[in-house]
Amino acid sequence: MAAGALALATAFTAAPAPAHHVGTYTARDNELSQNFKQLKAALRARKTDVALRLFEDGAVRRTMRTDAARLPAGIETGTRAALRAGDVAGAEALIVALMAALARDMAVEAAAKARDAATSADARRATAGRFLEAIWRYWNLIDFAVSQRDPKTAVAIRLAFDEAEGLAKTTNAPAAANPCSGPRPAGRRGSADPATLAAPFTRIGEHLATVVETLSRSTRRAP
Numbered sequence: 001m002a003a004g005a006l007a008l009a010t011a012f013t014a015a016p017a018p019a020h021h022v023g024t025y026t027a028r029d030n031e032l033s034q035n036f037k038q039l040k041a042a043l044r045a046r047k048t049d050v051a052l053r054l055f056e057d058g059a060v061r062r063t064m065r066t067d068a069a070r071l072p073a074g075i076e077t078g079t080r081a082a083l084r085a086g087d088v089a090g091a092e093a094l095i096v097a098l099m100a101a102l103a104r105d106m107a108v109e110a111a112a113k114a115r116d117a118a119t120s121a122d123a124r125r126a127t128a129g130r131f132l133e134a135i136w137r138y139w140n141l142i143d144f145a146v147s148q149r150d151p152k153t154a155v156a157i158r159l160a161f162d163e164a165e166g167l168a169k170t171t172n173a174p175a176a177a178n179p180c181s182g183p184r185p186a187g188r189r190g191s192a193d194p195a196t197l198a199a200p201f202t203r204i205g206e207h208l209a210t211v212v213e214t215l216s217r218s219t220r221r222a223p
Helices: 002-009 031-044 048-056 059-066 075-084 088-114 121-149 151-168 194-221
Strands: none
Touching: 031 048, 031 059, 031 088, 031 121, 048 059, 048 075, 048 088, 059 075, 059 088, 075 088, 088 121, 088 194, 121 151, 121 194, 151 194
16 A cells, blocks of 8 residues: 555646635646546536546546445445435535545554654655655645534644654644635654654544545445
8 A cells, every 4th residue: 555655646737726714725727537527517506417428438437446445335336326316415425435445544554654763764755755645736626525414533644744744843744824824835844753753644544434434434325
C-alpha cells in the first residue's frame, strides 16, 4: 500500500485555488477525481440515469472493485442500487465514503511512517509532506459534503491536518489559509521530532474512519 499511497502524491499537478475553509490548494484531475466530479454533478442535477452510466464505466467503480478488501462491504453494489432507485443522497454518500476511505488509509500509513525511527527525521518530514498533499487532494473533493452532514468531524479533520502541516513544515506541504488566522506560508522545515506527526495523522485517520462508517451505513440496506 505504501507505493500506491505515495503515488497519489505525484498523480496530480498542484494549482492554487480557493478551498471550503482551510487551504489554497487544489489539484489537476486524474481519472478518479474527474469521474467523482462528473458523478457528483449528475447527482446534484438529479440525473441519476446519467450518473449510472458514468458509474458503470468509470474510475470510481473500478476503484471500488480493485480496493474492495479495504472499503466498506457492499459499497459498489450499494452505489449501483442507489443510482438505479434514483436515490441521490444515498449514491452521493457512498461515493464520498470511497474518497474518505482512500484518504483514511493514507493517514494511517503516514502515521506509521512518522513513527519509523529507522528513517531519518528529514526523510520522515518530507514523506509527511507528500502524504499531506495526497490526503488534502482527496479531502478537498469531499470537504463540503462532509461538512454538511457532520460539521464537527469536518472541523476536527481540518484542525488535525493543520497541526500535521505545522509539524512537517516542508516546502511540499500546502499552505493553510485559515480565515481566522490568515495565510501561513509553507517552506521551512520543522525542528520537532517527526514522531510527533503520528498523532495528528492518527486523528485524521480516525475521523475519516468515522466519516466512512457514517456514510456507508446505507450499504447494509442494499439487496
